Amino acid sequence: SAVISQKPSRDICQRGTSLTIQCQVDSQVTMMFWYRQQPGQSLTLIATANQGSEATYESGFVIDKFPISRPNLTFSTLTVSNMSPEDSSIYLCSAQTPGLRKEQYFGPGTRLTVT
Amino acid sequence: DAKTTQPTSMDCAEGRAANLPCNHSTISGNEYVYWYRQIHSQGPQYIIHGLKNNETNEMASLIITEDRKSSTLILPHATLRDTAVYYCIVRVDFGNEKLTFGTGTRLTIIP
Numbered sequence: 286s287a288v289i290s291q292k293p294s295r296d297i298c299q300r301g302t303s304l305t306i307q308c309q310v311d312s313q314v315t316m317m318f319w320y321r322q323q324p325g326q327s328l329t330l331i332a333t334a335n336q337g338s339e340a341t342y343e344s345g346f347v348i349d350k351f352p353i354s355r356p357n358l359t360f361s362t363l364t365v366s367n368m369s370p371e372d373s374s375i376y377l378c379s380a381q382t383p384g385l386r387k388e389q390y391f392g393p394g395t396r397l398t399v400t
Numbered sequence: 401d402a403k404t405t406q407p408t409s410m411d412c413a414e415g416r417a418a419n420l421p422c423n424h425s426t427i428s429g430n431e432y433v434y435w436y437r438q439i440h441s442q443g444p445q446y447i448i449h450g451l452k453n454n455e456t457n458e459m460a461s462l463i464i465t466e467d468r469k470s471s472t473l474i475l476p477h478a479t480l481r482d483t484a485v486y487y488c489i490v491r492v493d494f495g496n497e498k499l500t501f502g503t504g505t506r507l508t509i510i511p
Contacts, residue, residue, distance in 0.1 A: 289443075316497060327487070328444065328501040377443050381497060387432075389499060391443030 289392035297398045305364045306395045308378030313358040316381040334361040368399045404488045409506040418475040422488030425469040437484040
């Protein structure tokens with residue numbers, strides 16, 4: 286299994302500013318992902334964080350708005366840039382452990398409110 | 401990835417077995433069935449997954465029909481802590497390993 290922590294757990298930000306969310310895994314993992322969960326809705330995948338190369342973004346998400354870094358096998362960051370109230374969501378990091386079982390583990394999420 | 405269909409909500413009495421159905425009629429031969437749950441204000445939690453055989457672990461059992469077009473997640477003795485949204489997801493295990501979440505089933509355990 287893998288234990289995932291995220292910082293910050295929550296934040297209130299002003300529109301036009303940026304916030305960087307950190308995701309730390311307690312063991313080496315193969316793949317890391319970033320999801321968004323808007324109020325009352327299901328999870329939507331933003332991107333796959335690739336170690337040592339540019340992230341792979343899903344349709345509707347772009348690097349300029351959500352730059353992602355993954356400098357090593359246990360750490361990733363997601364930045365929400367030039368925020369607007371529509372960016373108010375929970376942002377979740379997940380990681381997939383190596384091996385045959387292909388289980389994904391999720392962090393507790395970062396609750397972002399943009400005013 | 402194949403699309404899944406789940407009931408929007410279900411209730412179950414505490415101590416009884418909770419049976420959560422999922423339809424995945426367009427599932428491909430190389431796609432697995434995964435179940436996750438999300439308890440309020442927490443990240444999703446892996447429960448179980450399977451390809452075609454029934455699976456059981458300490459949390460639940462997964463029953464997959466022979467034609468693999470539907471499955472049922474069984475929580476054998478539901479407790480209040482099992483109240484959550486349960487997601488059924490189909491996914492290949494190699495090549496495209498992202499999870500695509502649907503709307504899930506909101507399970508409420510009644511005391």
